Amino acid sequence: MADMKMPRHAMPAQDPEVRSHNFNEVALGYTKEMAMEEATRCLGCPKMPCKNGCPVQINIPDFVAKVAEGDFEGAYEVIHRTSSLPAVCGRVCPQESQCEKYCVRGVKGEPVAIGRMERFVADWHNAHAKEASAKPVSNGHKVAIIGSGPAGLTCAGDLAKLGYQVTIFEALHKAGGVLVYGIPEFRLPKAIVQKEVDGLKALGVEICTNTVIGKTITIDELMGEKGFEAVFIGSGAGLPKFMNIPGENLQGVYSANEFLTRINLMKAYREGSDTPIKHSLKVAVVGGGNVAMDAARCAKRLGADVSIIYRRSEKELPARAEEVEHAKEEGIIFRTLTNPVAILGYNNPDDRRDPKNGSVCGIRCIKMELGEPDEKGRRRPIEVKDSEFDMEMDCVIMALGTNPNPLIKNTTKGLDVNNHGGIIVNEDALTSREGVYAGGDAVTGAATVILAMGAGKQAAASIDEYLKNK
Amino acid sequence: MLMYRIARKKPLNATVTLMDIEAPMVAKKAEPGQFIILRVDEEGERIPLTIAGYDREKGLVTIIYQVVGATTVKLNAKNEGDYLQDFVGPLGNATETEGLKKVAVVGGGVGCAIALPVAQKLHAEGCEVHSVIGFRSKDIVILEDEFRACSDELKVMTDDGTHGEKGLVTDALDALIQAGNQYDEVIAIGPIIMMKFVCKTTEKYGIKTIVSMCPIMIDGTGMCGGCRLTVDGQTKFACVDGPDFDGSKVDFDEAISRGAIYKEFERHAYDEACNLFKKEVK
Ligand SMILES: Cc1cc2nc3c(=O)[nH]c(=O)nc-3n(C[C@H](O)[C@H](O)[C@H](O)COP(=O)(O)OP(=O)(O)OC[C@H]3O[C@@H](n4cnc5c(N)ncnc54)[C@H](O)[C@@H]3O)c2cc1C
Ligand SMILES: Cc1cc2nc3c(=O)[nH]c(=O)nc-3n(C[C@H](O)[C@H](O)[C@H](O)COP(=O)(O)OP(=O)(O)OC[C@H]3O[C@@H](n4cnc5c(N)ncnc54)[C@H](O)[C@@H]3O)c2cc1C
Ligand code: FES
Numbered sequence: 001m002a003d004m005k006m007p008r009h010a011m012p013a014q015d016p017e018v019r020s021h022n023f024n025e026v027a028l029g030y031t032k033e034m035a036m037e038e039a040t041r042c043l044g045c046p047k048m049p050c051k052n053g054c055p056v057q058i059n060i061p062d063f064v065a066k067v068a069e070g071d072f073e074g075a076y077e078v079i080h081r082t083s084s085l086p087a088v089c090g091r092v093c094p095q096e097s098q099c100e101k102y103c104v105r106g107v108k109g110e111p112v113a114i115g116r117m118e119r120f121v122a123d124w125h126n127a128h129a130k131e132a133s134a135k136p137v138s139n140g141h142k143v144a145i146i147g148s149g150p151a152g153l154t155c156a157g158d159l160a161k162l163g164y165q166v167t168i169f170e171a172l173h174k175a176g177g178v179l180v181y182g183i184p185e186f187r188l189p190k191a192i193v194q195k196e197v198d199g200l201k202a203l204g205v206e207i208c209t210n211t212v213i214g215k216t217i218t219i220d221e222l223m224g225e226k227g228f229e230a231v232f233i234g235s236g237a238g239l240p241k242f243m244n245i246p247g248e249n250l251q252g253v254y255s256a257n258e259f260l261t262r263i264n265l266m267k268a269y270r271e272g273s274d275t276p277i278k279h280s281l282k283v284a285v286v287g288g289g290n291v292a293m294d295a296a297r298c299a300k301r302l303g304a305d306v307s308i309i310y311r312r313s314e315k316e317l318p319a320r321a322e323e324v325e326h327a328k329e330e331g332i333i334f335r336t337l338t339n340p341v342a343i344l345g346y347n348n349p350d351d352r353r354d355p356k357n358g359s360v361c362g363i364r365c366i367k368m369e370l371g372e373p374d375e376k377g378r379r380r381p382i383e384v385k386d387s388e389f390d391m392e393m394d395c396v397i398m399a400l401g402t403n404p405n406p407l408i409k410n411t412t413k414g415l416d417v418n419n420h421g422g423i424i425v426n427e428d429a430l431t432s433r434e435g436v437y438a439g440g441d442a443v444t445g446a447a448t449v450i451l452a453m454g455a456g457k458q459a460a461a462s463i464d465e466y467l468k469n470k
Numbered sequence: 471m472l473m474y475r476i477a478r479k480k481p482l483n484a485t486v487t488l489m490d491i492e493a494p495m496v497a498k499k500a501e502p503g504q505f506i507i508l509r510v511d512e513e514g515e516r517i518p519l520t521i522a523g524y525d526r527e528k529g530l531v532t533i534i535y536q537v538v539g540a541t542t543v544k545l546n547a548k549n550e551g552d553y554l555q556d557f558v559g560p561l562g563n564a565t566e567t568e569g570l571k572k573v574a575v576v577g578g579g580v581g582c583a584i585a586l587p588v589a590q591k592l593h594a595e596g597c598e599v600h601s602v603i604g605f606r607s608k609d610i611v612i613l614e615d616e617f618r619a620c621s622d623e624l625k626v627m628t629d630d631g632t633h634g635e636k637g638l639v640t641d642a643l644d645a646l647i648q649a650g651n652q653y654d655e656v657i658a659i660g661p662i663i664m665m666k667f668v669c670k671t672t673e674k675y676g677i678k679t680i681v682s683m684c685p686i687m688i689d690g691t692g693m694c695g696g697c698r699l700t701v702d703g704q705t706k707f708a709c710v711d712g713p714d715f716d717g718s719k720v721d722f723d724e725a726i727s728r729g730a731i732y733k734e735f736e737r738h739a740y741d742e743a744c745n746l747f748k749k750e751v752k
Contacts, residue, residue: 171691173509173516173556181693210558212691216495238693242705249700249724251731258694266515266688272742274515274540275688276735358727405692407710 002043008110009038011322016329020300023185023269026326027091030113032070035120039068041105042112049102050114056082056454060099060114067117076125079118084154084457087126087192089450090119092183092290094320098450126195135204139163141467144228146213146408149177150449151234151440153196154456155463160203162464167228168205171212174265177236178441179449181265182257184294186301187323190264214411223435229470230435230463233423234456235408237441241400243286247343248398252278252360256287256295256399263298280304280395284363286340287399288312293323295397296332304395306332311339311368311381337368339381341388343396363393402446412436420445429459430466437463474508474557477530479550482612485537486580487546488522494529496521496559502587503565503682503714506531507690509556510544517541518687518709520584521560531559534583534612540739561690562713565657565680567591572598574646574653575621576639576668578660579605582613584682585659586620593620600646600653601625604639604660608632639664640671653677658717662726669717681717683708685728699725 012028013019019026030038042064050060059078066075079086095101095115103111141164145152148170156166174180176193201207213219213235222228240255242248259277262268266275283299285292288310296306308327310317314336317324328334344362348354367387370379404421416424416432422445423438425431431438439455441447478490496506505520523532537546548554565588573592577585582603593599601621605611606629618624625642626634635642643656656679658668665681672679685697685708692710699706700721706712 171558172689173558210556211495212558212561215561215691216499216559238691240693240695242695242698244705249698249705249728251727255695258688258696261688261694267513274513274739276732276739278731355730355733358724359731407691 003040006037006041008041008113009034009116011113011116013326016326016331019186020297020330023301025189026186027322029123030116030120032120032124035067035117036070038113038117039064042068043104045104049104050099050112053099053102055098055448055450056457058082058099058118063121064112064114064117067121072121072124073129075121076129079121082457083450083453084157085150085196085449085453086118087122088150088179088188088196089453090115090117090122091188091192092320093450094448096321126192135202136161136163138165138204141165141230142167142226142228143463143467144169144222144226144231145234146219146231147171147177147234147236147440147442148175148197148207149234149236149440149452150179151236151442151452151456151459152177152232153200154453155232155234155439155460156205156456157200157203158457158460159463160200160205162460164464164467166205168200168207169211169213169217170207170209172265173209175207175209177234181261182291182294184260184264184298186297187294212407214407219408219412219415219433219436229467230437232429232456232459232463233408233431233436233438233442234440234452235405235442237402237404237422237444237446239403239405239421240398241402242398243340243400245340245342247345247360250343250345250360251358252280252395253343254278254395254397256285256291256397257402259295259397260291260298269298269302277302278395282393283307283395283397284309284340284391284393285397285399286310287401288317288319288336289399289401290319290323291401292399293319293327295399297327297330299395299397300330300332307391308332308334309338309340309363309365310334310336312378313337313370316378335365337370337381338365339368339383340364340396341366344390360394360396361392362390363396364388364390402441404442404445408442428462428465429455430462435466474554476548476550476552476554479548482534483610486534486583486610486612487537488532488534490525490530490532491554491557492529493531493557493559496557497524497526497529497531500524500531500560501564502567502591504560504562505690505713506533506557506559507561507687508533508545508554508558510541510548511555514544514555515541516556516688516690518561518684518690520682521587522583523587531557534580536580538740539736540743543740543743558690562709563711565591565682565714567595567597570595570597570654572600572651572653574600574602574643574651574656576643576656576658576660576664577601577603577617578639578664579610580612581660581664581682582617585657586613586616588657588659589617590620598622600651602627602639602642602646604628604642604664605633606630638667640667643668644671647672647675647677655680657682662722662729665717666722669720669722673718679717680714681720682713683715683720683725684713685725686731699728
């Protein structure tokens with residue numbers, strides 16, 4: 001019987017004052033005891049509302065019951081049946097708007113900490129499992145995967161296990177997609193991503209980094225002279241948006257992608273790094289999603305005073321609740337119902353050679369209020385007349401979202417995309433081109449790791465079906 | 471694994487060096503005007519360099535770089551037979567040459583390395599090519615013979631008059647136009663300030679001028695936006711929309727300013743890299 005008195009177990013975490021100066025993981029993870037106790041809070045509802053809230057339908061009550069019994073490997077098997085990246089998803093999924101949102105315990109109190117247990121189970125498995133994933137017998141069919149983010153990695157893994165000869169083509173010098181270039185070390189240690197990548201290599205997956213599909217080689221060439229029978233496009237949504245306001249190209253204005261790539265992929269936060277990053281004193285991050293939180297918390301760790309500027313109210317912040325909480329604990333200032341109208345630049349009229357000329361010195365914002373709800377039900381922000389005000393800043397980071405990169409579309413004949421640039425697919429993840437499948441952010445636009453992972457799984461199943469019947 | 475072996479290394483002057491890199495996939499697709507991004511070692515920065523030539527059969531890509539900072543110092547410390555960590559390309563769009571009958575190609579300094587393959591391509595396509603290449607001084611003149619071989623007319627300019635004619639590339643270009651040459655297009659590649667003044671020169675005559683922009687880049691695939699510049703009032707990403715742009719529409723002053731953001735860091739990193747290699751030599 002579930003323990004109705006026990007409160008939800010808090011996540012052990014690094015002290016905010018300490019962690020806002022380092023890049024080590026913030027959340028430290030449950031101990032075995034915490035996980036087993038937390039598991040006893042689950043009511044084991046037969047209707048499994050939590051499972052239905054999970055984008056990949058993990059049988060949550062089943063895995064939680066195994067955690068309560070101390071059968072962690074058993075719990076891992078349950079999760080792994082439908083999720084390929086539990087150590088990642090346990091850390092980065094927005095549980096409060098998925099599984100935990102529907103938890104019956106959450107109606108009157110706090111939901112069962114499903115995500116934290118998922119993370120515990122995955123970490124336990126990674127620490128204890130004797131990795132003997134033998135290379136499967138090849139079935140001789142070649143499949144190409146474009147992009148090594150969660151969608152591509154998952155699709156590659158599932159196909160490799162079925163015996164396909166899989167090659168991943170990645171534009172950057174390192175595999176992992178947003179998991180390596182976007183999400184910072186303190187939220188998702190890169191060793192976890194590397195473990196997934198190494199696992200694929202052990203299955204015989206070949207990873208060709210430094211290969212830009214559409215430039216180095218096209219999809220038509222892959223399916224022609226290179227002999228791939230099917231292709232999966234998991235190229236993500238990497239094209240950053242800007243606001244088109246004055247001053248956006250001043251020195252010291254970054255897209256979140258650039259700022260995070262310098263820090264995460266290029267390790268610019270390390271002393272003596274070859275790649276530079278601007279060390280600023282006062283940073284404004286524009287946006288309210290996970291990307292904005294990550295950029296803000298990185299800037300904080302580099303020693304700046306950081307403000308988040310968001311045009312809606314705090315309730316509408318699209319970031320994971322835990323990230324907002326962590327950001328606040330770390331001293332990041334939230335300026336909600338505020339929107340930038342211009343970025344102000346330094347200009348010394350007496351000295352044209354002043355090295356500060358052309359760099360950011362402030363940001364002009366306008367106050368906002370919430371009006372009628374839009375199509376998605378979110379209340380639309382409207383400007384408050386004559387409420388402009390200036391703030392001093394020496395760096396501005398734009399975290400306004402991203403669109404799919406047009407490179408592949410532009411170099412692949414007959415590949416249909418929607419008006420946001422997302423590749424159009426049917427329910428089998430098939431695009432308008434025979435043998436070419438797609439999934440993840442490349443299809444949906446910027447979304448989540450779990451949805452990308454799920455799309456990669458779906459595409460792998462469809463590709464298997466297609467090639468078996470070909 | 472892919473390997474990027476240095477098949478040949480040849481100094482062109484005291485600070486400019488040519489390398490042929492084994493990169494068959496890149497060589498197969500490379501076109502004049504495109505570039506690559508490389509990393510020298512596992513901790514290295516990603517830096518863009520133009521494709522200065524290629525041999526599709528041998529799978530070689532030629533780069534010509536000037537040693538200006540930490541990464542180019544490290545690159546220059548590598549020798550024939552060594553390997554580069556990463557080498558990706560070809561990136562950016564090829565220079566458009568279709569339909570051009572008579573073109574003036576203007577190169578400044580190491581920009582000549584970028585301009586040469588374009589001049590060669592135009593020449594091979596039967597276009598009349600007038601080249602103007604400019605340097606500070608005699609001892610840093612590069613690629614003169616190569617330009618001579620692909621140009622119907624060649625002007626070599628030095629700031630101090632120690633080689634060729636004394637003066638700026640814009641002087642020579644102006645003189646060529648004044649002499650009655652009617653160009654379909656001028657292609658100018660070199661320091662931003664040079665390209666800005668070439669555009670000022672050609673503006674008077676209403677000649678379309680293409681420039682090749684070299685902003686700071688990271689990924690080279692349109693992902694970071696660090697390479698953005700303002701062209702005709704709109705933000706463009708040099709790595710995917712360029713690197714060639716209509717010079718009359720480029721905001722050069724903004725580009726100069728954006729290029730200077732890491733000046734201090736670069737100076738420091740350069741000193742460190744030089745010290746490191748001095749120590750190693752000892
Ligand atoms: C900073 C940040 C924080 C985030 N935080 C969270 C979070 O907390 N929780 C969450 O669920 N989601 C989060 N997201 C969103 C999540 O990371 C993405 O939805 C997910 O990574 C999408 O996966 P994907 O496989 O579709 O694409 P990506 O992860 O974007 O991977 C695509 C890969 O394809 C490569 N590629 C692109 N074009 C080409 C080409 N032409 N040739 C070869 N390779 C190519 C790219 O280099 C990249 O490596 C975050 C995103 C960012 C940027
Ligand atoms: C499309 C393109 C093509 C280029 N082609 C050539 C070429 O063929 N030959 C050549 O010698 N140089 C070329 N450059 C310039 C070359 O990339 C820089 O000289 C090099 O990055 C300097 O690195 P560094 O660490 O040695 O010097 P740093 O000390 O880091 O920098 C010196 C100067 O180089 C520029 N720079 C620095 N980092 C970058 C970067 N990541 N991306 C772009 N510019 C940077 C800066 O403006 C800086 O002022 C090209 C640049 C671009 C964008
Ligand atoms: S270099 Fe990153 S977008 Fe151009």
